[in-house]
Amino acid sequence: MEQNLESQINRSDYKILIVDDVVSNVLLLKILLTNEKFQVCTANCGNMCIEQAKAEKPDLILLDVMMPDISGFDTAVILKKDPATAGIPIIFLTALNNPSDLVHGFQVGANDFLTKPFNKEELVVRVMHQIALVAAKRMIEKQNEELRATISNRDKMYSVIAHDLRSPMASIRMVLNLVVSAVSRDQLGPELFDLLDKANRESEECHDLLDNLLKWTKSQTGRLTVVLQDLDLNDIIPGVVDIFEMIAMTKKIKLQYQGTPMKVRADNDMLKTIVRNFMSNAIKFSPEESTIDISLSKEGKFAKVSIRDHGVGIAPERLGDIFRKGETTYGTGGEEGSGLGLQLCADFSRKIGGDVMVESTLGEGSTFSVLIPLIS
Structure with missing residues (x-):
C-alpha cells in the first residue's frame, strides 16, 4: 500500500x-x-x-x-x-x-x-518513507474534514426536516383524530371511512417518525440535555397508555395496564419517548382483537416497565441487533417502521442510567422492557 x-x-x-x-x-x-x-x-x-x-x-x-x-x-x-x-x-x-x-x-x-x-539510494528510501507517511496523514485529515462536513450537513438536514414538518404534521394528526372519533363507518360509508382511518394511522406514524428523527439528531449532536428528576412511574405510564387508546381501538386491540407506585430517577421526556415507541411498536405488530399488557415491576436496583404484545414476534437471529440496526419493518396492518425508534430507546435508556431489553417468540409475541434506576 x-x-x-x-x-x-x-x-x-x-x-x-x-x-x-x-x-x-x-x-x-x-x-x-x-x-x-x-x-x-x-x-x-x-x-x-x-x-x-x-x-x-x-x-x-x-x-x-x-x-x-x-x-x-x-x-x-x-x-x-x-x-x-x-x-x-x-x-x-x-x-x-x-x-x-x-x-x-x-x-x-x-x-x-x-x-x-x-549513499543516495538509502537517502531517497528513508526520505520517501517519511514523505509517504506525511501524504497518508494529509489524505486522512482531508477525508476526516470531508466526513465532518458531510455529517454536519446531514444532521442539519435531519433537524430542519423534522423540525419544519413536525408542527404541521401535528396539526394534521389532531384534525384526523378528531374526525375519526366524530364519525362512524355508517355515516361516511365503508370505503371513505377506511380511507380516513388509514390516513389517520399514517399521520400518527409520520408524526412519531418526525419526533424520533428530531430527538435522535439532537442526541447525536449533543444538543439534547438530560434532566434527571424524581418521578413516580404510576403517574407517568398511564398517561402514555391513554394516548394510544384511540389508535389501539382502530385495530380493536385492548390495552391492559397493571402498576403500583414506584419512584425512579429519570428524564421525564426521555422516559415517555421510550414507552411511546414500545407502545407504538406493540400496536403495529399485534393482530386485531388482541391484547397488549403494560406492567411495572422491580428488578434489583431498577424499576422495569414492560410492554407485552401477542403479535408476530421476532426471529431469533434479529434479536441481538434489534436495538442497534435500523431496518424497515411492516406491521400486521401494513404499517411501516424505520427501526429508528428502537435505536432512540436504547440511546435514551442509557442516558438515564438504565437499559432496554427484549424477549420474543416468533408467532407468539414480544415483550419490550426498559430498566430505570430506582430511588434508593
Missing part, C-alpha cells in the same frame, strides 16, 4: 529542510534532493533551523546532530514543544552509532536516522 502511495506522490509538492553546519554536506543533500524533484530549503545551525521551520513550514527536516550552537537533539526538543512545528517529522543525520545515542534521539522526537557517510 505504501509503495502504491509513493508512486502517486508528486514530490514537487513537498518541502525538505536540510540542517547542517558543514556547507559541503548541505550542498550535496540539496543537489540529491533537488534532482529527486523535492523543494529544498537550508539552515546551517540549530537556531536557524527553528526559524526556518516556522517560516518555511517544511514537510520533513534532515537534522545534523553535531552543530556548534545547539545540538540537533536540543533543536528537536524545541521544535517538538512548539505546536507550529511539533508535527514535522525529523530524520537525524549523524556519525554516531552508539545505541544510547539512538535511543536518546528517538526520545527527543526522531522519526528515523541516517548515518554518515550515506
Whole structure:
C-alpha cells in the first residue's frame, strides 16, 4: 500500500529542510534532493533551523546532530514543544552509532536516522518513507474534514426536516383524530371511512417518525440535555397508555395496564419517548382483537416497565441487533417502521442510567422492557 502511495506522490509538492553546519554536506543533500524533484530549503545551525521551520513550514527536516550552537537533539526538543512545528517529522543525520545515542534521539522526537557517510539510494528510501507517511496523514485529515462536513450537513438536514414538518404534521394528526372519533363507518360509508382511518394511522406514524428523527439528531449532536428528576412511574405510564387508546381501538386491540407506585430517577421526556415507541411498536405488530399488557415491576436496583404484545414476534437471529440496526419493518396492518425508534430507546435508556431489553417468540409475541434506576 505504501509503495502504491509513493508512486502517486508528486514530490514537487513537498518541502525538505536540510540542517547542517558543514556547507559541503548541505550542498550535496540539496543537489540529491533537488534532482529527486523535492523543494529544498537550508539552515546551517540549530537556531536557524527553528526559524526556518516556522517560516518555511517544511514537510520533513534532515537534522545534523553535531552543530556548534545547539545540538540537533536540543533543536528537536524545541521544535517538538512548539505546536507550529511539533508535527514535522525529523530524520537525524549523524556519525554516531552508539545505541544510547539512538535511543536518546528517538526520545527527543526522531522519526528515523541516517548515518554518515550515506549513499543516495538509502537517502531517497528513508526520505520517501517519511514523505509517504506525511501524504497518508494529509489524505486522512482531508477525508476526516470531508466526513465532518458531510455529517454536519446531514444532521442539519435531519433537524430542519423534522423540525419544519413536525408542527404541521401535528396539526394534521389532531384534525384526523378528531374526525375519526366524530364519525362512524355508517355515516361516511365503508370505503371513505377506511380511507380516513388509514390516513389517520399514517399521520400518527409520520408524526412519531418526525419526533424520533428530531430527538435522535439532537442526541447525536449533543444538543439534547438530560434532566434527571424524581418521578413516580404510576403517574407517568398511564398517561402514555391513554394516548394510544384511540389508535389501539382502530385495530380493536385492548390495552391492559397493571402498576403500583414506584419512584425512579429519570428524564421525564426521555422516559415517555421510550414507552411511546414500545407502545407504538406493540400496536403495529399485534393482530386485531388482541391484547397488549403494560406492567411495572422491580428488578434489583431498577424499576422495569414492560410492554407485552401477542403479535408476530421476532426471529431469533434479529434479536441481538434489534436495538442497534435500523431496518424497515411492516406491521400486521401494513404499517411501516424505520427501526429508528428502537435505536432512540436504547440511546435514551442509557442516558438515564438504565437499559432496554427484549424477549420474543416468533408467532407468539414480544415483550419490550426498559430498566430505570430506582430511588434508593
